[in-house]
Amino acid sequence: MRVRYSFSSRRTRTIDNKNDHRVAYPKLAREVIRISDIILEVLDARYLEETRNIDMEEHVKELGKKLVYVVNKADLVKISEVKAKLEELNLKPYVLFSCTRKMGKARLADLIKIEIKRMKVKFFKAHVGIIGYPNTGKSSLINFLVGRGVAGRSPERGHTRGIQHVRFNKDILILDTPGVIVESETFAGSDRALQKHAKSGVRNYDKVKNPDLVVANLMKEHPGKIEKYYRVKAEGDSEILLDEIGRIYNFLLKGKVIDIDRSARLVLKAWQEGKIK
Known part of the structure; x- marks a missing residue:
């Protein structure tokens, strides 16, 4: 079913087709990246490398969007170790997040507001897109961030359907997408890819x-x-x-x-x- 939008021309400009063959993830995720001012990629603190979507990260950077890494489930790891790994992978800026321990909410909210202010978005609501693999905790993050149960949560992979629009405040709208598995991993079926998905909860x-x-x-x-x-x-x-x-x-x-x-x-x-x- 086609998703309808009523965004301004600033948000609906077309992307050069020469990059289409490189985009190996669903259309909904691409649409969210295109119309968002800031992108939050949600990673599992236990599996930073396994839950990164390099294809999406590259697409975000190609479009000149601001990318922020939200390292979720930080309560399940040693903070010193995950910080060292983030430095090693050069993943910046990042926010350590945990709904269970109520960690990172203020820092992430402030970071979003600072970046939006820096972009000087006028006349339109700023859009914050959230991307990531299934089961990394995107819906839980949104509910914790906005302070109410607006996004559906489930341990079952692919629970979120379509693009969900969530009001962060009067000037900022959060866009949530279904969890995305890279197409090459979905069809390759390699033992390495399958084990990666099983460990991190993607599958x-x-x-x-x-x-x-x-x-x-x-x-x-x-x-x-x-x-x-x-x-x-x-x-x-x-x-x-x-x-x-x-x-x-x-x-x-x-x-x-x-x-x-x-x-x-x-x-x-x-x-x-x-x-x-």
Whole structure:
């Protein structure tokens, strides 16, 4: 269904078609970038690199828009480590954000107002576009920022539908988009891309292929965390871990064989919901 807008000519100018083949993400996200004065890219503090959308970042910069990195779920990491990683990746400006700890709201609100004032936007409401992968917490961020429940929230990937318009104040409008997965990653189906999506919650735990392999990878990258959460001694062996979890939760197939797939999805669900820290 086509989305209608009533924006001024300042916001509806066309973009040179020569760049169209480089834009590998849905039209709605491109539209939000085009009509916004400032773009907020929401990243998961635990997976900065995995939740960056380089294609969108490049498109934002090509259009000369201001890009701000909002590092969400900052309460789930060591602040010193995530700051060091941000410096290493040269992601500036950034705001560390956490709805749970009520962190970053004032700084982000002030940054938005300062940038809008610097742009000297007149006669029109300033537009702040929000982009990012699914499940990075965009809707939660908006609700926390404006102080009311205006954006739908769900742990299910792709919950937001269409472009949502949210009033920040009388002069600023926030535009939210559905979570975007880079098209090349969606269709490539590589093990690396799938594991990346499963870890960060981009791809929902019940739709992940080979969840046991993803759990094995998580155990290598975060030794001891999953074992500690489930109180299982596995010594880094994912097969032992999943087998024990299956016994604990009575995940059995015919012949009393442990349902490893179900055990693995239980782990991924807890991981994506931020329960395993």
